[in-house]
Amino acid sequence: RRPSGRGLEHARRPAGAPLGVSARLRGRMGGGGGGSAEPLLDAGKRPSIGQLAWNFAVLGSTAFGGPPVHLGMFQKRFVDEMQWLPSSRYTELLAMANCLPGPSSTQVAFAIGISQHGVVGGLVAGFMFLIPGAIIMTVLGFCSHSMKDEIAEPASPANAVASAASAVGVALVFIAVAGLVKKNVEGPKLAMICFGSAAACLVISPPPPWMNPALIFLGGAITAISPVPQKGGSEDVVANDNHGLSATAGAFVFLLYFVVAAWTIYDAAVDHGWMIPFLTAGMFVWGGGPVVLPMLMTVLTPTWIHTTIFLTGIALAEMMPGPVFNISCFLGVQLSLANGFFWPAGTCVCWLALMGPGVTLTFGAMPLWGKLRNFEVYKRALPGLNAAAVGLLVSTIFVVYGALEARSPFPAGSRAVALCAYAAISSAHPGSTGTADVSVPAVVLIACVAGFVWSWAR
Numbered sequence: 001r002r003p004s005g006r007g008l009e010h011a012r013r014p015a016g017a018p019l020g021v022s023a024r025l026r027g028r029m030g031g032g033g034g035g036s037a038e039p040l041l042d043a044g045k046r047p048s049i050g051q052l053a054w055n056f057a058v059l060g061s062t063a064f065g066g067p068p069v070h071l072g073m074f075q076k077r078f079v080d081e082m083q084w085l086p087s088s089r090y091t092e093l094l095a096m097a098n099c100l101p102g103p104s105s106t107q108v109a110f111a112i113g114i115s116q117h118g119v120v121g122g123l124v125a126g127f128m129f130l131i132p133g134a135i136i137m138t139v140l141g142f143c144s145h146s147m148k149d150e151i152a153e154p155a156s157p158a159n160a161v162a163s164a165a166s167a168v169g170v171a172l173v174f175i176a177v178a179g180l181v182k183k184n185v186e187g188p189k190l191a192m193i194c195f196g197s198a199a200a201c202l203v204i205s206p207p208p209p210w211m212n213p214a215l216i217f218l219g220g221a222i223t224a225i226s227p228v229p230q231k232g233g234s235e236d237v238v239a240n241d242n243h244g245l246s247a248t249a250g251a252f253v254f255l256l257y258f259v260v261a262a263w264t265i266y267d268a269a270v271d272h273g274w275m276i277p278f279l280t281a282g283m284f285v286w287g288g289g290p291v292v293l294p295m296l297m298t299v300l301t302p303t304w305i306h307t308t309i310f311l312t313g314i315a316l317a318e319m320m321p322g323p324v325f326n327i328s329c330f331l332g333v334q335l336s337l338a339n340g341f342f343w344p345a346g347t348c349v350c351w352l353a354l355m356g357p358g359v360t361l362t363f364g365a366m367p368l369w370g371k372l373r374n375f376e377v378y379k380r381a382l383p384g385l386n387a388a389a390v391g392l393l394v395s396t397i398f399v400v401y402g403a404l405e406a407r408s409p410f411p412a413g414s415r416a417v418a419l420c421a422y423a424a425i426s427s428a429h430p431g432s433t434g435t436a437d438v439s440v441p442a443v444v445l446i447a448c449v450a451g452f453v454w455s456w457a458r
Contacts, residue, residue, distance in 0.1 A: 046116050047084060049124055055082075056109060056128040062444055063129075063321045068396040069169035070105035070323070072176025076425075078112060080179070085115055087183045092382065095389035096369050099213040101284060102358015103323040106130060110362045114244040122244055122363060130355070133322025134329045138347055140320075141313075141333030157455040163408040164451030166400075167417035168444050173393075173400050174418075175426050180390045189228050190387040193219040197391030202398060212392055219388025220381035227380040243367040253364025257283075257357065274304040274335045275346075278328055278353035292325065292354070305334055328354040413454060417447050 047055070055077065063070045071094065078084045093115070097107035106126065113125025185194045197215045204211065245253070261283050268280050277299040281292050301310050310331070317327040328350040336346030372378040408414040421443050 047082070049117060049121065052113055052116060052121055052125045053128045056113070056125045057132065059109075060129040060132040060322050064165040064169050064444060066169070066324060066400065067103070067105035068173045068176070068393060068400055071108060071393065072172040074105075074108060074112065075176045075179060076172070085112065087180070088386070089115070091180060091184050091386040091389055092369075094393075095216050095385045096365055097362070098216055098389055098392060100358055100361045100365060102282060102361065103325045103355065106323045106325065106355070107358055107362045110359055111366060114363065114366050115242050118242050119244045119363065121242070122366075126359060130322060130326070133320050133326040134351060136320050136322075137313075137317060137326045137329040138333055141330040141347070157452050159407075159409055160451040160455035161448045163404070163410070163414055164417055164447040164454075165444055166404050166407070167414045168421040168447045170400050170404050170418045171421035171425060173397055174422055177390070177393050177397055180393060184383075184386045184390050187228055189223070189226070190383055193222055193384050193387040194391040194394065197388045198394035201392060201395035215392065216385055216388045219384035219391070221384070223384030223387075224377050224381035228383050230379070230383060243370040244363055245367050247367045247371050250364040250367040253360060254368075257361060257364070260357070274300060274339065275349055275353065278350045279357070282354040282357040293327070296331070300331070300335075305331065305338065309334055325354055326351070410454065417450065421447060 059070070059073055059077070063073050075087075075090060079087050079090050090112075093108050093111040094104070097104040097111065100107060106129065109129040110122045110126035114122035117124070181194065185191050197219060200215060201211070243250075264276070264279055264283050268276050277296055281296055297310050313327050313330040313334075317324045317330065320326065329347050332347035332350030333343055335341070335350070336343035339346075404414055404418070405411050424443055
């Protein structure tokens, strides 16, 4: 049964009381230093595998707008509403994902599943988040020629609906980032790390692949050398956490990664086919879609695929729910059909080659990242790591809003949709004065209907 944030009792563990003194106290542990109570889901109340599958399938079908929106929806659904994990743990997973190559929001989805039910939970949560968008992009791979002209038409219903859904995504980014800043950035030092990281991402655009992990490590180094006051209860936050694999298995995953990386470098030098670029991008590219897509486009066009088709795929991937890395399904279909390859196999190879390395490293990183908690240096570095990770999201506010303004056929209407969505969702956000339980998918649906009506009225 999903725990209700309003129904849980607010309590603090008395001084000197042992951990696990009661399920009720563990359910609402409070932070030190006057911080607000931070929820921790008791091990006996963890979501079932079925609940994991359902919730991530819903998000995989409705999470429009790219990684910032996905992460905002994860924050609202799993941290604020369902209380599957506390905010500090969530930002820790976010920092870990940003230090790995691959799609960060997808890696966080796998990590959340691992934290609840180990390896099986990670596989269920991650693939249920990925599969809806992958199926849609595969179907659109067959339909791209008939759809691309309409998508490119500014006043078309398809573009109007996509713009309306993106406006809701912008509102979700604002809500999520504001909440993360409030919970994880306290004091001038953490503010400097957070907003300094955001400013660096905005000034250096597009950022080089090494920039995100470098900013996170720099933030951690600052607080490791010059510690900041930490909230109490950090041991409680991870008391019931699950890391999936053992530390030894995690180390083996990274060893395997380096072996495959060496083979990939060799094969890329001698194999100039259309499959190896997907594995190369999945193995070595940090920074997500904004970095991966230009790299793939440089290698694949115009030799293997027409530039217009590739650009159409980017537009469709940005419109669809789930990670933009699902463009590998769209491209896999196109490349397979063009080269006489069995398209289901070609599509799966391209998808797994681009997604697989980053996802596999997530399973290896979870136990190793957890081991770091035993070191005092890491405990001092953690506030800086989290503040820098939040700073990376702060910079995305300007990116997603700029993208909405550039793509919308009616910018003023898109702004209005974003404001209305912000009001509707934030009014029901835990801790606010709202009483209604507003569903994000319902808001997306209403916005899409409004966009379609607007295009029809035009």
